[in-house]
Amino acid sequence: MKSWKALGWMFVFAFMMWGTVASAEEIAIGFTGPLSGPAAEYGQDCYNGVELAVKEINAAGGVTVQGKKYTFKLEKLDDRVDPTLAKNNAIRFVSQNKAIAVFNPVATTVGALMAIPEQNFIIAAYSSVHTIMDKKHPMIINPVPNFVAYAKNFSIVAWDKGWRNGAMVVTLGAYGDAWRNVFKAVWEKKGGKILADKPANYYTETDFSAQLTAAIATKPDFLLVGGPSAPTALVIEQARNLGFKGGFILIDQAKPDYIAKTLGNKLKLLEGMISTGDIKRLPLPIMPDYSKRYNAAYKGSVVNAENCLNYNMMHIIARAIAASQSLDAKVVRKNIYKALPTAGDKFPNELFNIEENGVMNCGTIMQYVNNGQFSKVDYVVSFPKTKEEFEKIKKMSKSTDPKQIRWVPLQ
Numbered sequence: 001m002k003s004w005k006a007l008g009w010m011f012v013f014a015f016m017m018w019g020t021v022a023s024a025e026e027i028a029i030g031f032t033g034p035l036s037g038p039a040a041e042y043g044q045d046c047y048n049g050v051e052l053a054v055k056e057i058n059a060a061g062g063v064t065v066q067g068k069k070y071t072f073k074l075e076k077l078d079d080r081v082d083p084t085l086a087k088n089n090a091i092r093f094v095s096q097n098k099a100i101a102v103f104n105p106v107a108t109t110v111g112a113l114m115a116i117p118e119q120n121f122i123i124a125a126y127s128s129v130h131t132i133m134d135k136k137h138p139m140i141i142n143p144v145p146n147f148v149a150y151a152k153n154f155s156i157v158a159w160d161k162g163w164r165n166g167a168m169v170v171t172l173g174a175y176g177d178a179w180r181n182v183f184k185a186v187w188e189k190k191g192g193k194i195l196a197d198k199p200a201n202y203y204t205e206t207d208f209s210a211q212l213t214a215a216i217a218t219k220p221d222f223l224l225v226g227g228p229s230a231p232t233a234l235v236i237e238q239a240r241n242l243g244f245k246g247g248f249i250l251i252d253q254a255k256p257d258y259i260a261k262t263l264g265n266k267l268k269l270l271e272g273m274i275s276t277g278d279i280k281r282l283p284l285p286i287m288p289d290y291s292k293r294y295n296a297a298y299k300g301s302v303v304n305a306e307n308c309l310n311y312n313m314m315h316i317i318a319r320a321i322a323a324s325q326s327l328d329a330k331v332v333r334k335n336i337y338k339a340l341p342t343a344g345d346k347f348p349n350e351l352f353n354i355e356e357n358g359v360m361n362c363g364t365i366m367q368y369v370n371n372g373q374f375s376k377v378d379y380v381v382s383f384p385k386t387k388e389e390f391e392k393i394k395k396m397s398k399s400t401d402p403k404q405i406r407w408v409p410l411q
Contacts, residue, residue, distance in 0.1 A: 026073040027063075027100055028099040030074075031074065032104050032109070033076075033086075035076065036080060038230060039203045041228065042230070042253070043105065048307045049306060049308060049309065050310045050313075052297055052298075053314035058071040063322045065322070075097055080203075086106075087115065090104070101123075101317050103314075104123065105306070105310070106173070107127040108175065110127055110132055111132055122139050122333050125358075128144045128253075129174060130148070130357075131178060133357040133358055136358075143310075143362065147251070149408070152186055154274050155183070156408075157366075161272070163221035164193065165221050166192065167194065167198070167223055168199070168215070168223070168225075169199070169208060169211045170251060171227030171231075176251070179226070183249075183251075202227025216244045221246050222249055223249070226251030228254070229255045229259050229304075232250065233258075233259045236248060236269060237263060237269060240269050247273065247274070250273065250274070252364075254276075255275075261302060267369055270369040274368055275366070276367065277378065278304075278374065280304075281367070282344075284348065287348055290303070290347075309362075311347075311348065312342050316351070320335045323335050323339060341353065344397065344398035345398040350396075361383040363397075376404075377404075378404070379406070380407075381405060381407050384409065
C-alpha cells in the first residue's frame with residue numbers, strides 16, 4: 001500500500017511539474033483598454049484583432065525559440081480610459097503573467113504605460129497622436145498613421161468643397177485635444193475660421209445637445225466631430241435632429257462604416273462627410289479572406305482599422321520573437337524591423353517600415369459621402385520624404401489598384 005501511495009504521489013508531482021512546464025511554454029500578452037462604457041465597442045474591436053491573431057498563430061504551431069515551441073496566452077483587463085488603472089493593469093500583466101507585450105489603444109493611457117519605470121515589456125500602442133512617439137520610448141511600437149496627415153488631407157478636401165467656417169465638437173483627452181489644436185491651426189493657415197470649440201467626453205457622455213446647440217448656433221459650414229465610433233454616431237444623429245444641415249469631418253478614431261451601420265445605413269444623415277476610409281474597401285488581395293475569417297469569429301462586429309492593425313501588430317511581435325530567437329522583450333523590440341513589411345497579400349493592412357521612434361509607417365485611407373453614397377477609398381501615402389521613396393513604397397504595395405495610391409507629403 002505504501003508503494004502504491006508513493007507511486008500516486010509521484011504521479012501528482014509529475015502532473016504538477018507538467019503544468020509548470022506547460023505554463024512556461026506560453027508567452028503572455030496583455031491588453032488594457034476601454035471594455036465598458038460608451039467606448040467599449042472601440043476597445044473590443046482592438047482586442048478582437050489581437051485575439052484573432054493569437055488564435056491563428058497558436059493554431060499554426062506558435063513560435064519556435066531556441067528549438068522550443070511556444071504558444072501565446074492573451075489576458076485582458078478593462079481600464080475605462082483611466083490612466084492609473086491602465087498603468088496598474090500593465091504592471092499586473094508583467095509582474096504576474098510575465099507578459100512580453102501590453103496592448104493599449106488610447107493616447108492618454110499609453111502615456112501612463114510609458115511612465116512605468118521598468119521598461120521590460122513592449123508597449124503595443126494604437127494611437128495617431130504621434131507626440132507620444134516623439135519621446136522615443138525604447139519599448140513602444142505603433143502602427144497608426146500620424147493624425148496630422150488626416151488633418152491636412154481632410155482640410156484640402158473641405159476647402160475644395162467651398163467650406164470656410166467650421167465648429168468643433170470633439171472628444172476630450174490627449175487625443176481629442178491634439179486633434180482640435182492641430183486642425184484649428186491647419187484650417188486657419190488656409191484662411192478658414194473655427195467659430196466654436198465645444199469639446200465633450202465621448203467616453204462617458206451620451207447627450208451632446210448642449211455642445212452641439214452652441215456650435216450649430218455659430219452657423220458653420222461643417223462640424224469637426226469624433227471619438228470612438230459609437231458615441232460619434234450619436235453626435236451626428238443629435239446634430240441632424242437639432243437641424244444642422246452642413247457637412248461633417250470625422251477625426252480618425254471614428255470609422256464611417258461602423259457609424260453608417262449604427263445609424264441604420266441612413267447615409268442621408270452623413271451627407272457631405274469627410275472621414276477615414278472603410279478598410280474593407282482597401283484593394284488588398286487578402287481583404288476578402290480576412291473579412292470572412294473575422295466575421296466568422298466575431299458575428300455582429302465589423303472589420304475596421306482597429307482590429308486590422310492590432311491583428312497585424314500581434315503578428316509582427318510573433319515574427320520578431322522568431323527572428324530574434326529570444327523571449328527578452330528588449331531584444332524582441334530591437335528586432336521588430338525584421339518582421340516588416342506586412343504586405344497586403346497576407347495581412348489586412350500594409351506596414352512598410354519602422355522609424356527610430358517606434359512608428360510603423362503605413363498609408364492613410366480616406367472616404368467621402370456624396371449624394372447618399374460612399375465614394376471609392378483614397379489610399380494616401382504621406383510618410384515618404386521624396387518622390388523616389390514614394391515610388392519604392394508604391395512598388396512594395398500589393399494593392400490591386402496601384403493607380404489609386406497617391407503621395408501627399410507630410411510637412
